[in-house]
Amino acid sequence: MRKDSLIFWDLLAKRYSRQPIADEAAYRKKLEVTQSYFRPDMEVMEFGCGTGSTAIIHAPHVRHILATDGSEKMIEIARDKAKAKYIENITFECINIDTLVLPPESLDVVLGLSILHLLANRDEIIKKVYTMLKPGGIFVTSTACMGDTMPYAKYLAPIGRLIGLTVRVFTQAELKNAMEQAGFAIDYEWSPGLDKAAFIIAKKPR
Numbered sequence: 471m472r473k474d475s476l477i478f479w480d481l482l483a484k485r486y487s488r489q490p491i492a493d494e495a496a497y498r499k500k501l502e503v504t505q506s507y508f509r510p511d512m513e514v515m516e517f518g519c520g521t522g523s524t525a526i527i528h529a530p531h532v533r534h535i536l537a538t539d540g541s542e543k544m545i546e547i548a549r550d551k552a553k554a555k556y557i558e559n560i561t562f563e564c565i566n567i568d569t570l571v572l573p574p575e576s577l578d579v580v581l582g583l584s585i586l587h588l589l590a591n592r593d594e595i596i597k598k599v600y601t602m603l604k605p606g607g608i609f610v611t612s613t614a615c616m617g618d619t620m621p622y623a624k625y626l627a628p629i630g631r632l633i634g635l636t637v638r639v640f641t642q643a644e645l646k647n648a649m650e651q652a653g654f655a656i657d658y659e660w661s662p663g664l665d666k667a668a669f670i671i672a673k674k675p676r
């Protein structure tokens with residue numbers, strides 16, 4: 471295993487891959503909305519792809535997906551799942567989003583699902599995504615905005631850090647503001663419920 475693999479997520483990977491989707495209807499809707507933006511010639515990058523389930527579902531709708539995650543264990547499981555389904559247009563790579571380097575304006579779509587609240591440098595990464603996207607490209611996100619539902623969670627963040635987990639508490643409005651500050655325009659927004667992840671699609675203007 472890589473020395474810099476994310477230990478907390480490595481330990482969780484097997485269990486995570488067996489976990490059922492918490493809200494199947496909301497998940498399906500997010501997939502459908504995302505796919506309404508896809509074209510068959512598109513180049514997609516997902517960061518924090520976990521065990522690859524979403525990339526595997528989207529793969530038949532685009533040209534290629536670079537699916538990345540900072541946990542080697544997550545990526546191992548993802549590779550096995552894609553192989554079992556004969557999916558050949560996903561490249562899985564174990565890499566932290568902090569160190570991922572791609573040419574500017576090289577991507578049509580970036581997916582960041584259940585990850586932005588786990589990044590200490592969220593705003594830096596949003597700007598990085600903006601740079602990687604082509605004009606007109608989209609950033610698809612689904613994010614626990616705990617500042618709206620459980621603001622006290624910020625007091626638990628230090629406990630998370632003790633076990634190698636970064637958790638950031640912010641509101642949906644703060645997240646949208648960070649995207650707009652980076653240059654994005656909010657193209658689509660949906661919150662399935664009070665304590666559910668906010669689904670936001672941000673577009674880089676042409």
Ligand SMILES: C[S@@+](CC[C@H](N)C(=O)[O-])C[C@H]1O[C@@H](n2cnc3c(N)ncnc32)[C@H](O)[C@@H]1O
Nearest residue numbers: 479518519520539540541544566567583584585
């Ligand atoms: C909550 S899981 C979400 C997985 C998947 N996107 C999903 O929706 O099921 C968070 C994932 O982000 C990865 N991750 C956390 N911090 C990361 C970072 N800085 N760079 C890359 N991946 C990261 C973890 O390894 C984990 O697989």
